[in-house]
Structures are given as structure tokens and as C-alpha cells.
Amino acid sequence: MAEIKTKDFQAASRRSIQDPQLRRALQRVGAGFDGARRENIAEVTPQVWEAWREQARRIKVHTLEHLDYYLELLDQRVTQAGGQMHYAKDAAQANAIVAQLARSRGVRIATKSKSMVSEELGLNHVLEEAGVEVYETDLGEYIIQLAGETPSHLVAPALHKTKEQVAQLLSQKLGVPLTDDIETMAAVARNALREKFLQSDLGISGANFLVAETGTLVIFTNEGNGRLCTSAPRMHIGITGMEKVIPSLQDLAVFMRLLPRSATGQRLTSYVTLVTGPRRADDEDGPEEFHLVIVDNGRSRLLADPELREALYCIRCGACLNICPVYQKVGGHAYGWVYPGPIGAVITPVLVGLGQAKDLPFASSLCGACREACPIKINLPRMLLHLRHKLAESPNADEKSSSPAETAAAHGYAGLMGRPKLLAAARGLGRLAQMPFVRDGKIPHIPLPPLSGWTKTKDLPALPPRSFRDIWDQELSRLPDKQD
Amino acid sequence: MAQRGQVTASLFATCMVDQLYPQVGVSVVRVLRRLGVTVQFPASQVCCGQPLYNAGFTKPARQLARHTLRSLAGSQYVVVPSGSCAAMLKVFYLDLFAHDPALLPPAQELASRVYEFSQFLTEVLGVDDVGASYTGKAAYHPSCHLLRELGVREGPRRLLGKVQGLESVELPQAESCCGFGGAFSVKFPHISGGMLDDKLANLQASGADTLVACDMGCLMHLGGAIDRRSLPVKIRHLAQVLDGEAK
Structure with a gap:
């Protein structure tokens, strides 16, 4: 499995915010992707958009409620088409299946189309250990592979890099003259990768959707690399999460409308590739073997929790990242694992273990912009709240996010705030205690955590002489209701 | 839309207005009265519990929420000068009591009577111009x-x-x-x-x-x-x- 650094969120997010290059790179998220998404919604009209969202959500709800049925149907149809199905309980099993296939077929070079699940599994590393040269062929993925980094965005993996950084990288790693002209750089990558495509024994892809009734793997791409990966090498392995299945080709139509518009603001991606089985006898080309690896790796835990199940409706468009004010500040790497942003803050703790990622569900102002942007109307803030509850009140010491002092403070808060008379008395004490710190009705500094953190950058209002309750009792309640 | 003059509203002041910004509460009362609303202030009201709920502490949050359900029972309307606290009463209480068959019905009933201040003016009173x-x-x-x-x-x-x-x-x-x-x-x-x-x-x-x-x-x-x-x-x-x- 990919390295888990989720415990480092506090420090990593601080580092990210102080990184001026990253700040510049992240500016593209809101105005770029999210702006284009909004233009698309305006074009189709918000009413039509809403109808599509409802329809897509219904399909996802239905499929996940009957996942066993649709996975069996998929299995049957993939097998009928001449493909082979594999099931992996966890990352180790999934990696072993792919490595074993590669070894037994004498694979020396593998080319990959973009796949977040393979990132999740840490597949490249395992294949390399098995003696396979692995090449990422999506331009963004190729860049981060050259840099030895991980993706920072679901759709745009190298989003954190400025074009100047990419220019440096290409020049260093490939020995080409330094240029930050984007077309020239893309051509450099294309030349390097074209050679690998011709030598490749194995093409690996993810899947945006799996169509059960036809046994079809569907990928949405823009660079043509996905089509080469799935057709040029003699073997194609598709690897994806078990939640990607949808019932029928007809159901695919609404996702074709929603996914590109939500992800990159395109009406349609340049390529939509549908793969059903290996090459047939009358096909001129295509792989001799087609394998499909269905990965659980913790997804069953999401499926089993009715409060979290809808996280499996996600189509990985990244719209929630692009609009999230927290993601826009800290970027993807701060989240410490493969899936960043609001959807990452929900699924990462469940997939890697709650105790590993206690900060993530709290790293949100619960503003709800993600839910508004989500094409499947996934209620992300609600799931964050559910995880906060699981963490704060966990009976399990490894998972519990709150210290005994914080738990005591929470119960103390309820005890105090639930008693108006006690609160009034406490208010009197508070008025006395604040006296040395009040300047002109405000408190510019107070040496009492967590208020001291607040007053580092902001004034705090002082408790005024009377509460509203006092004013009501002393004045407002005595005035007549009807004025004029 | 409610007939003016017959409208009675309970003000749910919120902790922040009660403790730190009482003048906001005074303005709410003055505006509502000017529009002919009879304003009540249920004296037993306390914090709605949102700070605890958002921190994941649902048990003490429920304690405050139960108290709030009791103190706001029977009001014709509840007016809240905060979108956030109003959302707690109107939306999150339904999640908080989703698995409590005794308290879910009163929470739903309360939710139907709760309005954020601006919402109350425009949606219940049907007013856009308060003459300010x-x-x-x-x-x-x-x-x-x-x-x-x-x-x-x-x-x-x-x-x-x-x-x-x-x-x-x-x-x-x-x-x-x-x-x-x-x-x-x-x-x-x-x-x-x-x-x-x-x-x-x-x-x-x-x-x-x-x-x-x-x-x-x-x-x-x-x-x-x-x-x-x-x-x-x-x-x-x-x-x-x-x-x-x-x-």
C-alpha cells in the first residue's frame, strides 16, 4: 500500500501554506477547474444539471445496494468476453496478482494509464521489485514519476508543480534543453513515451466505470495514452475499486455528461475508451489477454456503515477538491495519502484506519461547498461529522481523538451552558477575569489557550456589561410589543 | 404567509448574541416588533449544542439539544439570529435524534417552526422592505x-x-x-x-x-x-x- 503519512497533517499543512510555489500552483484550481465547471452548468442550465445529478445518484444508490448481484453479473460477462476476473481483499493481494501475471508472462516493460487505485496500492513499487520497468504515460503522472513524488490531485496529479519546475525536471531527467514552453515539453514527454509504448508487454489501466451487463471497462482520458495502454501491449490489466460497477451502458450516458464537466469543465473528454475482453479472432489488434482486478482494500468497511456508504458513490472527478477552501490552501500532499480534499478526508480514515488519520475529519470548516459541487450529491460534511463523532467518542484508545481533558471540557461545557443561572454567575467571574486584558471593549491578547491562539492574529470581543438576557429582563420585556 | 399582528415568535438568542453581542438581539426584537410581531424570550433557553456536535461530542450535544427541545416547545415560531445555530435546530437535530424514536418527532416538529432571522422576515412575514x-x-x-x-x-x-x-x-x-x-x-x-x-x-x-x-x-x-x-x-x-x- 502507498505510504501513509496522514498523522503528519498539522505539520504538513503548515509547510504547504508557507510554500509560495504551491500557492501559485493552487490558484489554478478555483478559477480554472471550478470556473469551467460552473460555466458548463450554466450552459446546460442548473435545472438539467440537477436532474442529471439526481439520476446519477439513483444509479449509484441502486448499484451499491445490490453490489453482490452486479459484481457477479460483471464477472460472468467479462469471462464470456474472454477476460479473466481477479479479486483482491487488500493491497498486498492486488499487487501479488498483478506481479504474478507479469512474472508468468515474462513482462519486462509495463506502460500505465492513470489510475488512482494503483497509487493507493503502491503497485509501481511492487512491479519494479519484480523486475518490471513501469512507465506512467499520463503526462501529469509521468512528471511526478520522474520527480519521485505522489499525485496531489485526483484528476491533475502534478497540479502542485509550476511549469518552471516541470521544465527543470525534464531537463535534468531526460537531458533535454531547458524550456518552459508547454507544447515543447509535452512533445518531449510524448517522444520518450512513444518508444516505451512500442516496447511495452503490459498495459495497466484503472477504470472510471465497469459496465456489468456488457463486461466493459470504461476510461475517460484526454491524451490518447489510455487507448495505447489498453490496446498496444499483448496484455491489459485493468485494476479498480469494487464500487466502480454500474448496471448498464444506458446508465453510462449520464456519467459521460457529469464526469468531464465536473472534473475539467469539458463537455466530453477527448477519449472515452470502452474495453470489452481481449482481442477477438477477427480484430486486427488489441491485447491477447485481458484481466480485471477488483479491489476491496477497506471499501467493505465503507459499504457496511450506512452513514458512510455514499462515499462509494464517488466518481473521482475532483470537483470537491477544486472548490474546497481547505484544499485550495494546503494542496493534496498535506493530506498524507492518495486521496486528498473533502472526499479524501472521509475515505482515507476508513481505508487506512481511523487511528492513523485523526486530524483529517476535523480539517474542514464544514462550509458545505463540496456537497454543492459534487455531481453525485454526496453529503460530505455529514460524513465528516459522523467520523468526528466516531473519533471523539470512540471506546477504542487508539482511535479516540480527544484527550481526557478535552472530553471533560466538552461535558463541562454542556453542564455550564445548560444552566442559565450558573452561566450568569460564570459570566460575572469572566467579566472580572477579563478586566486586565480589555482595551476599548476588545481583548487584543490573552495568555490562555486556546484563546491565546485566537488573539495572535485577531482581537477578541470582551464580555459587555450586560448579556442579552439581562437587557431583556431589565428593559425589553417591559416594553409593549406593539409600537407606533 | 402569516397574517401580521397575529404572529408570535420566540427569540432563540444564541450564545454568541446573548454573551458577546447583545445589541444584535436588541435590534432583532426592535425590527420584529416594528413589523407587528409579538416577541417572546423563553427564559430556559440554552446553547443549542452545535459546538459540541461539530467537535464530535454527540452525547453532551444531545443533552443541550434535549433541553432546547423542551424550552422551545409550544412556540408558534422560533427566530434565530444566526444561520448556523438555526441550521443546528432545523437540520442537524434531525441527524442527532435520527435513531431516537422518542425525540425525533419533537425535533421534526421544532424544525418546522424554526427560521433564521432574514428567512423569517422574507418567508414568514413576506417582507422585503422594513423601512430602514x-x-x-x-x-x-x-x-x-x-x-x-x-x-x-x-x-x-x-x-x-x-x-x-x-x-x-x-x-x-x-x-x-x-x-x-x-x-x-x-x-x-x-x-x-x-x-x-x-x-x-x-x-x-x-x-x-x-x-x-x-x-x-x-x-x-x-x-x-x-x-x-x-x-x-x-x-x-x-x-x-x-x-x-x-x-
Whole structure:
């Protein structure tokens, strides 16, 4: 499995915010992707958009409620088409299946189309250990592979890099003259990768959707690399999460409308590739073997929790990242694992273990912009709240996010705030205690955590002489209701 | 729409207004009374429990929520001068008591009677023009829970649009969160602060001299930074602007 650094969120997010290059790179998220998404919604009209969202959500709800049925149907149809199905309980099993296939077929070079699940599994590393040269062929993925980094965005993996950084990288790693002209750089990558495509024994892809009734793997791409990966090498392995299945080709139509518009603001991606089985006898080309690896790796835990199940409706468009004010500040790497942003803050703790990622569900102002942007109307803030509850009140010491002092403070808060008379008395004490710190009705500094953190950058209002309750009792309640 | 003169509303003041910004509560009462509403203040009211709920402490949150269900039982309407606290009563209580067959029905019943202040004026009383006047250039910050939990988008703008002498200016990226988020601002001050910086930059770009919102949480956060940086901008709850009587 990919390295888990989720415990480092506090420090990593601080580092990210102080990184001026990253700040510049992240500016593209809101105005770029999210702006284009909004233009698309305006074009189709918000009413039509809403109808599509409802329809897509219904399909996802239905499929996940009957996942066993649709996975069996998929299995049957993939097998009928001449493909082979594999099931992996966890990352180790999934990696072993792919490595074993590669070894037994004498694979020396593998080319990959973009796949977040393979990132999740840490597949490249395992294949390399098995003696396979692995090449990422999506331009963004190729860049981060050259840099030895991980993706920072679901759709745009190298989003954190400025074009100047990419220019440096290409020049260093490939020995080409330094240029930050984007077309020239893309051509450099294309030349390097074209050679690998011709030598490749194995093409690996993810899947945006799996169509059960036809046994079809569907990928949405823009660079043509996905089509080469799935057709040029003699073997194609598709690897994806078990939640990607949808019932029928007809159901695919609404996702074709929603996914590109939500992800990159395109009406349609340049390529939509549908793969059903290996090459047939009358096909001129295509792989001799087609394998499909269905990965659980913790997804069953999401499926089993009715409060979290809808996280499996996600189509990985990244719209929630692009609009999230927290993601826009800290970027993807701060989240410490493969899936960043609001959807990452929900699924990462469940997939890697709650105790590993206690900060993530709290790293949100619960503003709800993600839910508004989500094409499947996934209620992300609600799931964050559910995880906060699981963490704060966990009976399990490894998972519990709150210290005994914080738990005591929470119960103390309820005890105090639930008693108006006690609160009034406490208010009197508070008025006395604040006296040395009040300047002109405000408190510019107070040496009492967590208020001291607040007053580092902001004034705090002082408790005024009377509460509203006092004013009501002393004045407002005595005035007549009807004025004029 | 309710017949005016027959409307009785219980004010749920919220902790922040009760303890820190009582003048906002006074303005709410004055505006409602001017519109012919009989205002009550149930004396047993306490915190709605949202700070605990958002922190994951559902047990003590339920304790405060049960208390709130009792103290607001029987009111014709409940008016809340905060989109966030209103969302707690109207939306999150239903989650909090989703598995409690005894308390879910009263929570649902309460939810049907709860309105955020601007929502009450526009949706229950059907009022856009309260006959107020205010001198200044005002930018409206739609607070997140008001906007996305309660779906209140246009009402406050319509109310502001009818205030004599008030020039409305648009806040760029108005619907972005200000970064408050309750405990979020304390737990992750660097992220909260970054969001705050963006909001203040947009505020300055708007040229407003007054920042209006329907939540004192956001305004405490923004106002605290405005004061610290000595920016020439006043913070006002919508009720305070609407309380400025036309001459």
C-alpha cells in the first residue's frame, strides 16, 4: 500500500501554506477547474444539471445496494468476453496478482494509464521489485514519476508543480534543453513515451466505470495514452475499486455528461475508451489477454456503515477538491495519502484506519461547498461529522481523538451552558477575569489557550456589561410589543 | 404567509448574541416588533449544542439539544439570529435524534417552526422592505450554513436592497467560507487564517465600509482581524442594519 503519512497533517499543512510555489500552483484550481465547471452548468442550465445529478445518484444508490448481484453479473460477462476476473481483499493481494501475471508472462516493460487505485496500492513499487520497468504515460503522472513524488490531485496529479519546475525536471531527467514552453515539453514527454509504448508487454489501466451487463471497462482520458495502454501491449490489466460497477451502458450516458464537466469543465473528454475482453479472432489488434482486478482494500468497511456508504458513490472527478477552501490552501500532499480534499478526508480514515488519520475529519470548516459541487450529491460534511463523532467518542484508545481533558471540557461545557443561572454567575467571574486584558471593549491578547491562539492574529470581543438576557429582563420585556 | 399582528415568535438568542453581542438581539426584537410581531424570550433557553456536535461530542450535544427541545416547545415560531445555530435546530437535530424514536418527532416538529432571522422576515412575514435606512457601502457575506444548510441565498440581499441610503457592493467570491468554522479556527489556525486573508482581500477589493452577515460567528472572526489590522470597515449583523430607522 502507498505510504501513509496522514498523522503528519498539522505539520504538513503548515509547510504547504508557507510554500509560495504551491500557492501559485493552487490558484489554478478555483478559477480554472471550478470556473469551467460552473460555466458548463450554466450552459446546460442548473435545472438539467440537477436532474442529471439526481439520476446519477439513483444509479449509484441502486448499484451499491445490490453490489453482490452486479459484481457477479460483471464477472460472468467479462469471462464470456474472454477476460479473466481477479479479486483482491487488500493491497498486498492486488499487487501479488498483478506481479504474478507479469512474472508468468515474462513482462519486462509495463506502460500505465492513470489510475488512482494503483497509487493507493503502491503497485509501481511492487512491479519494479519484480523486475518490471513501469512507465506512467499520463503526462501529469509521468512528471511526478520522474520527480519521485505522489499525485496531489485526483484528476491533475502534478497540479502542485509550476511549469518552471516541470521544465527543470525534464531537463535534468531526460537531458533535454531547458524550456518552459508547454507544447515543447509535452512533445518531449510524448517522444520518450512513444518508444516505451512500442516496447511495452503490459498495459495497466484503472477504470472510471465497469459496465456489468456488457463486461466493459470504461476510461475517460484526454491524451490518447489510455487507448495505447489498453490496446498496444499483448496484455491489459485493468485494476479498480469494487464500487466502480454500474448496471448498464444506458446508465453510462449520464456519467459521460457529469464526469468531464465536473472534473475539467469539458463537455466530453477527448477519449472515452470502452474495453470489452481481449482481442477477438477477427480484430486486427488489441491485447491477447485481458484481466480485471477488483479491489476491496477497506471499501467493505465503507459499504457496511450506512452513514458512510455514499462515499462509494464517488466518481473521482475532483470537483470537491477544486472548490474546497481547505484544499485550495494546503494542496493534496498535506493530506498524507492518495486521496486528498473533502472526499479524501472521509475515505482515507476508513481505508487506512481511523487511528492513523485523526486530524483529517476535523480539517474542514464544514462550509458545505463540496456537497454543492459534487455531481453525485454526496453529503460530505455529514460524513465528516459522523467520523468526528466516531473519533471523539470512540471506546477504542487508539482511535479516540480527544484527550481526557478535552472530553471533560466538552461535558463541562454542556453542564455550564445548560444552566442559565450558573452561566450568569460564570459570566460575572469572566467579566472580572477579563478586566486586565480589555482595551476599548476588545481583548487584543490573552495568555490562555486556546484563546491565546485566537488573539495572535485577531482581537477578541470582551464580555459587555450586560448579556442579552439581562437587557431583556431589565428593559425589553417591559416594553409593549406593539409600537407606533 | 402569516397574517401580521397575529404572529408570535420566540427569540432563540444564541450564545454568541446573548454573551458577546447583545445589541444584535436588541435590534432583532426592535425590527420584529416594528413589523407587528409579538416577541417572546423563553427564559430556559440554552446553547443549542452545535459546538459540541461539530467537535464530535454527540452525547453532551444531545443533552443541550434535549433541553432546547423542551424550552422551545409550544412556540408558534422560533427566530434565530444566526444561520448556523438555526441550521443546528432545523437540520442537524434531525441527524442527532435520527435513531431516537422518542425525540425525533419533537425535533421534526421544532424544525418546522424554526427560521433564521432574514428567512423569517422574507418567508414568514413576506417582507422585503422594513423601512430602514443606513448610510454606507455594504457588502454581504453569505455565511455557509445559512447558504448551504438552509438554502437562504437571495432574502438578505433583497432586504438590504430596500434599505434607504445603503449602497450594496458585491463581495468577490462571496460564497467562499471565511474560515471561522468554530473549533476549526482554533485547531487549524494556519488554514483558517489563510481563508480569512482571502476573505479580507476580497472585502477590501469590494470597497465596502460595512460588512453585513447573518452570523456573529463569522463576524467575530472577520471583525477581530479587521480591528487588528485597523481596516476602515464596520461589521454589522443584518438586524442591526435593518434596525436603522428611516427618518
